[in-house]
Amino acid sequence: VTGGLTLLAVEGVGPIGQGDDVAARLLAALATGGLMLCDGDVLCVVSKVISKAEGRFVDLSAVVPSERALALAEAVGKEPELVEVVLSDSAAVSRAAPGVLITRHRLGHVCANAGVDRSNARPAGAPADSGPWALLLPSDPDASARALRAALEAASGAQIGVVITDSLGRPFREGSVGHALGVAGLPALGDQRGDPDLDGRTLEHTVTALADQVAAAADLVAGQAAEGRAAVIVRGLSWAPDPAASSAALRRPADRDLYA
Amino acid sequence: VTGGLTLLAVEGVGPIGQGDDVAARLLAALATGGLMLCDGDVLCVVSKVISKAEGRFVDLSAVVPSERALALAEAVGKEPELVEVVLSDSAAVSRAAPGVLITRHRLGHVCANAGVDRSNARPAGAPADSGPWALLLPSDPDASARALRAALEAASGAQIGVVITDSLGRPFREGSVGHALGVAGLPALGDQRGDPDLDGRTLEHTVTALADQVAAAADLVAGQAAEGRAAVIVRGLSWAPDPAASSAALRRPADRDLYA
Numbered sequence: 327v328t329g330g331l332t333l334l335a336v337e338g339v340g341p342i343g344q345g346d347d348v349a350a351r352l353l354a355a356l357a358t359g360g361l362m363l364c365d366g367d368v369l370c371v372v373s374k375v376i377s378k379a380e381g382r383f384v385d386l387s388a389v390v391p392s393e394r395a396l397a398l399a400e401a402v403g404k405e406p407e408l409v410e411v412v413l414s415d416s417a418a419v420s421r422a423a424p425g426v427l428i429t430r431h432r433l434g435h436v437c438a439n440a441g442v443d444r445s446n447a448r449p450a451g452a453p454a455d456s457g458p459w460a461l462l463l464p465s466d467p468d469a470s471a472r473a474l475r476a477a478l479e480a481a482s483g484a485q486i487g488v489v490i491t492d493s494l495g496r497p498f499r500e501g502s503v504g505h506a507l508g509v510a511g512l513p514a515l516g517d518q519r520g521d522p523d524l525d526g527r528t529l530e531h532t533v534t535a536l537a538d539q540v541a542a543a544a545d546l547v548a549g550q551a552a553e554g555r556a557a558v559i560v561r562g563l564s565w566a567p568d569p570a571a572s573s574a575a576l577r578r579p580a581d582r583d584l585y586a
Numbered sequence: 587v588t589g590g591l592t593l594l595a596v597e598g599v600g601p602i603g604q605g606d607d608v609a610a611r612l613l614a615a616l617a618t619g620g621l622m623l624c625d626g627d628v629l630c631v632v633s634k635v636i637s638k639a640e641g642r643f644v645d646l647s648a649v650v651p652s653e654r655a656l657a658l659a660e661a662v663g664k665e666p667e668l669v670e671v672v673l674s675d676s677a678a679v680s681r682a683a684p685g686v687l688i689t690r691h692r693l694g695h696v697c698a699n700a701g702v703d704r705s706n707a708r709p710a711g712a713p714a715d716s717g718p719w720a721l722l723l724p725s726d727p728d729a730s731a732r733a734l735r736a737a738l739e740a741a742s743g744a745q746i747g748v749v750i751t752d753s754l755g756r757p758f759r760e761g762s763v764g765h766a767l768g769v770a771g772l773p774a775l776g777d778q779r780g781d782p783d784l785d786g787r788t789l790e791h792t793v794t795a796l797a798d799q800v801a802a803a804a805d806l807v808a809g810q811a812a813e814g815r816a817a818v819i820v821r822g823l824s825w826a827p828d829p830a831a832s833s834a835a836l837r838r839p840a841d842r843d844l845y846a
Contacts, residue, residue, distance in 0.1 A: 329815065330594045330595060330807065334589065335589035337589065403694075428844065446593060498696040498757070499798065503794070503799055516761070533761050534809055535760065538759070539764065539802045539805055542799045542803060543799070545794065575760060585758070585845040
């Protein structure tokens with residue numbers, strides 16, 4: 327359909343363990359699902375898959391909280407070991423209140439608990455008496471996206487974009503929404519400037535968070551399966567490949583943070 | 587495809603003028619495009635169409651700024667008449683800085699300039715020497731969504747959801763993203779709680795901003811046309827109709843605003 331968009335779930339990518347080749351797993355899952363990557367497709371991959379392949383697991387029972395983590399844990403009512411892990415992956419605390427710890431992650435994202443995930447965070451083969459476990463965000467989601475794009479383009483022959491996604495909360499709104507943590511090929515921002523309106527005014531609201539919107543759309547598909555779907559193809563989007571694309575364009579710099 | 591999602595652009599809804607019957611225009615555009623509404627479809631409609639039908643136009647040359655608007659306009663470097671209009675549609679100022687005026691809109695959304703739109707905001711037939719013009723957000727987007735849903739269900743026989751969307755900025759991230767200003771039928775929030783993970787922990791990050799994600803996805807389609815597409819069908823989403831659905835569930839109450 328002209329002007330339409332199709333989102334296709336890629337089933338059966340997981341479970342992923344430390345050291346697994348995510349590109350190879352994606353290619354196998356695409357083949358099993360009878361899906362072929364086409365020119366212009368954007369493949370969205372949930373960050374958890376990348377984190378697990380990178381072995382970003384933390385056994386909280388082995389964490390020794392700092393004085394700062396102990397004090398902050400008391401203030402927000404969270405486990406000191408978790409707060410220590412959050413602080414170790416953060417550049418600054420944005421807001422702390424009972425039940426809430428929002429930080430500026432070292433990658434620049436402002437989000438709850440530095441994106442640390444407590445669900446299904448146990449590594450395969452971990453002893454039964456280990457943990458509880460937590461999973462950190464990938465160490466460099468843009469680099470992960472670039473590596474996946476290169477491997478998948480080489481294997482498929484298609485020119486694609488890759489977005490590493492995570493579901494994050496928002497400061498003024500309830501509920502989580504898919505966000506782009508890493509991008510490759512697909513420009514992070516979409517620019518609709520340039521066309522004057524009927525009054526001759528330049529159009530406003532014209533820079534869209536293209537990759538965030540793609541991630542939010544993909545989360546509608548990824549989030550609706552009981553076991554989750556680790557990847558979603560977004561097909562039909564109009565975009566021009568940018569070899570220098572980076573998720574950094576989506577993050578408002580700390581010195582422009584109006585809510586610091 | 588199992589687990590997939592299709593977004594279909596509805597072309598030719600506009601231009602809309604004050605008093606136009608938006609439901610009738612949507613039905614005509616659907617028929618022209620050969621599109622039929624199906625059970626489970628969510629129809630996303632851009633708020634500008636609703637605002638124009640409601641006649642929410644303001645001729646800024648006729649606005650007399652208050653003392654408060656004059657002072658704030660000076661501080662943010664915006665036209666006093668625009669600031670007056672923004673304040674008149676807002677409950678509180680959230681942040682003001684050079685070039686930036688973020689308010690809590692009377693509907694509860696925290697956004698720049700109370701969502702007041704300066705692009706293509708001139709009403710049809712306005713004298714050439716009138717304006718500049720601005721367009722306010724719809725007066726009650728949930729009520730608009732409910733009315734559209736009732737009219738479109740009656741005409742089509744399909745059970746659908748309706749989301750009134752607008753593209754808004756975010757405090758910590760660059761670029762605008764589609765958000766749900768009004769909903770009908772479709773629950774504003776999606777609940778993925780209840781399933782324990784492999785460790786027996788209840789899943790976290792489980793309340794998704796379903797209607798906001800739908801709006802973000804629709805904006806990928808609506809925003810990619812030179813003249814804009816006023817409506818987008820989201821097909822293939824799994825959801826249970828909620829007659830009491832309201833966008834209020836998406837807005838964090840002011841007393842829970844961590845960045846007040």
